[in-house]
Amino acid sequence: MQVGQRARNAFVVLWVTVTVLKAIVAARLPLFVDEAFYWQEGRHLAAAYSDLPGLTAWMTRLGAELAGHHAFGIRLPFLVMGALLPWMVARISTRWFGARVGWQAGSLTLLMPLSATLGILAVPDVPMAFAALLCLDAGARLLRQVDAGSALMLASGLMLGALSHYRFIGVIAVGFAALLLLPEGRRTLRDARVWMALTVGIVAWLPLLSWNMDNQDAGLKFQLVERHPWSFQAGGLWFLVIQPLLVTPLLCIAIWQACVAGIRPLPTCPHRVQWRYFALLGGVSTLAIFLLGFFTDIERISFHWPLPGYFALLVVVPLVLGRWPRLWRRLAWVLLALGAAGAFGYYLTAASPTLRAQLAGNKFYPRNFAGWEPLAEAVREELAAMPEGTRVVAGSFKVGAELGFLRNDPSIHVLPHPLNDKHGRTAQLALWKLIGEEPRSGPRLLVLAPGDQRYRDLLARYHQVCALVGPLPPPRVVSTDHGYQRFLLFRLPAERQAGACVTPAMAWVDAPLPDAQLRDGVDVSGWAFKDGVGLAAVEILVDGQVAARADYGLENDVTGFWEISTDPHHPRVGFRARLDVSALSPGRHWLGLRLHGTDGSVEDWWEQPFQVAH
Known part of the structure; x- marks a missing residue:
């Protein structure tokens, strides 16, 4: 009991700390572009949209109505839902494996980088994770005994998931497969109350299906066809590198040990049917996502896709960690704390103009x-x-x-x-x-x-x-x-x-290269042009101030690459200038261009860093 109480106290302290941190970051962080579009969808309320079902947009609208038109208001419903997730994991784990294991599973959820920051952004992964945990809890309870409460929970999770994201179809498929692989699961599927719950889940997809029928299947084509190459790409191997970093390496090992042990749990293990169920859900879904990674979209953010499977395995991970030597257990928790700090650090950096500028380039x-x-x-x-x-x-x-x-x-x-x-x-x-x-x-x-x-x-x-x-x-x-x-x-x-x-100006600095080490002086050279009218002059900037006027109009034919360019000065669009850096302080500085068009335009080009060493 004392061990369980200590685990509970640690969880509560962690939960308060993490929740306060998430609220601070959510209030300071500018909206991510997808969040802004979800807000826009929320201002055009509909049953479904081209990119998603309706729930995410509805939640942004609810947040704005309750808390006001600002980033924190848009994110408030997601923050609340994200704050509930660790309690849900703890509750599921406690029911089957005891209070100590349950509170530790909740603490793992609070510290695992992938889940630690969930709820900061107003994105569909938050309600989708919430729905997945409802279904996870309901499925484990149904394996023990089919009752109206568990069936209702399953129906609620299926409905919420259908309103969250197209990807929830994968959660349903894996859950159904796990039940079919278990004798107890097959018995569960014979009960009419379970099929009533599944029917509710199917009906919840109707708004999205209706939208697609009215719009030439635009959403389905995008999600299932257009965004994916559906051809082999070796980049899928990055999964094996990125996931251990995002989960933290030792927790990743523990997760897979929990999965393997769950396939054939010890005869003395309590609730071994539920453990096997959690292992099948987590193992099958994570393996499927890894295999699909060789054929699906890897350009955009997809590292969070295995999260529902990880939740299923986190429920039993404390049992695995309990068998580790004390040193390795402590090291696992330390790495988790460092990983969570790094995840929050990234968002805090993005929220700070000063810190964010240091990441430029x-x-x-x-x-x-x-x-x-x-x-x-x-x-x-x-x-x-x-x-x-x-x-x-x-x-x-x-x-x-x-x-x-x-x-x-x-x-x-x-x-x-x-x-x-x-x-x-x-x-x-x-x-x-x-x-x-x-x-x-x-x-x-x-x-x-x-x-x-x-x-x-x-x-x-x-x-x-x-x-x-x-x-x-x-x-x-x-x-x-x-x-x-x-x-x-x-x-x-x-x-x-x-x-x-007539277009904006185009330019490139050939020398010096970015992050070049400079001492006294350097020749700055490159090319610049402006279609339709041409450039009149190029100035060299250092830390935003004019440091030299370039000799512009040198021979530099770039039309071999920019074949459609209509600058009247081609091929004489090169520039060169001698830059004296002897008076600059040691350290990092920024080299830029100011491009003067013959039409009177003045355009500052992006800057590149260089180092001054004396």
């Missing part, structure tokens, strides 16, 4: 959290200087959703963009009549995010925009974190202008 730079407030402020300033009734037009759904949230305007028009298709949002925007050929009457403020596409595709994208809106006037550049989040604002005239396509 790094592959872990949280671009989708960055720069939205400065952009919204610049848009407010531009609209104040433009005629009344000026409409905002966004270059992609990301810009439209984030600006829409910050301006409390869910109806910002969006230009066609491959990103809209890639994320399954085109059909939904079309239903709202917010995408397609951009309206050409009346003044408009066009907002583009150059980072929304690969650099090699950027010039083609600019030409596509020209085809939609006409030649682009000189832009206002809004740059955050040394240009690693960068926006271009264009005041479009009331009527489309005729003429050749």
Whole structure:
């Protein structure tokens, strides 16, 4: 009893600490782009949407209505639901394996990096995890005895999962397979009350099926066909590296030991049927996701997909850890604490402009959290200087959703963009009549995010925009974190202008390379051009200040790569300048370009770091 009480006290202290931390981060962290789109969906209430069933959007709307129009309000229902998950794991584990094991399983849930931060973001994984745990609990209880309460819990979980995400179909399939593999499960499936629960779960998919029937199966095609290559890709092996890091290595070992031991638990093990059930759920789902990883989408975030399976195994992991030597047990808990601290540290870094800027240029730079407030402020300033009734037009759904949230305007028009298709949002925007050929009457403020596409595709994208809106006037550049989040604002005239396509400037620094070690001086060289009008001058910036004026117009033919470029100065678009760094303090500095167009435009290019060593 004393051991169980200590485990309970540790769990409560951890739960309070983690929940407070999550609330602080959720209040400070800017909305992720997907969250902003879910908010937009919540402002256009419907039974289902192109990317998801309806629950996530409904929860964002509920949060805004209850707590107000800000990031914390949008996330509040998800925070509450996420805070309940460790209690649910503890409750399930306690029922079958005792209080000590149960509270320890809850503590593992609080510290495992994948689950520790669940609820900070307003994303569908939160209600999906909640639904998976309801079904997990109900299934274990039904294996012991079929009763109305357990059947009702199963129906609730199935309904909630159907309203959460397409991926919940996998949870259902694995759960059904686990029951079929167990003699007790097959007996359970013969009960009419279980089939009544399953019927409720099937009915809950009808809104999503109805949406797809009305929209040429756009959602199903995106989720099952368009987003996945369905061809072998060796990148699926990264699962074996990433998952142990995200779960922490020793806990990952314990999870798999729990799975293996659960397949053939010891005869003396209490509730060995339930253990085998948990092991089958966790093992089959995790193995299936690993195998699918060789054929499905690995470009976007998918590391959280095995989480429902991990929850099933966490229920019994304390039994495995209890057999480990004390040193290894303690080391497992220490690694968990460090992993949770790292997960929270990433979100705190993304929420801090100062810390986030230090990640600029790094592959872990949280671009989708960055720069939205400065952009919204610049848009407010531009609209104040433009005629009344000026409409905002966004270059992609990301810009439209984030600006829409910050301006409390869910109806910002969006230009066609491959990103809209890639994320399954085109059909939904079309239903709202917010995408397609951009309206050409009346003044408009066009907002583009150059980072929304690969650099090699950027010039083609600019030409596509020209085809939609006409030649682009000189832009206002809004740059955050040394240009690693960068926006271009264009005041479009009331009527489309005729003429050749004029685009923003393009540039590249050939030397020095990023993070170069410099002492006294260095030659800065590269190329820059601006389609339609050309450039008049290039200036070299150091830490945002003009440090030198480049000799522009040198021979540097880049038309072999930029074949569609129409800069009149080709092939003389090279530049060179001598940069003296002897007066700079030792340490890290930032090298940038300021590009002056012949049309009067002035555009600051993104910056690259260099080191000064004396």
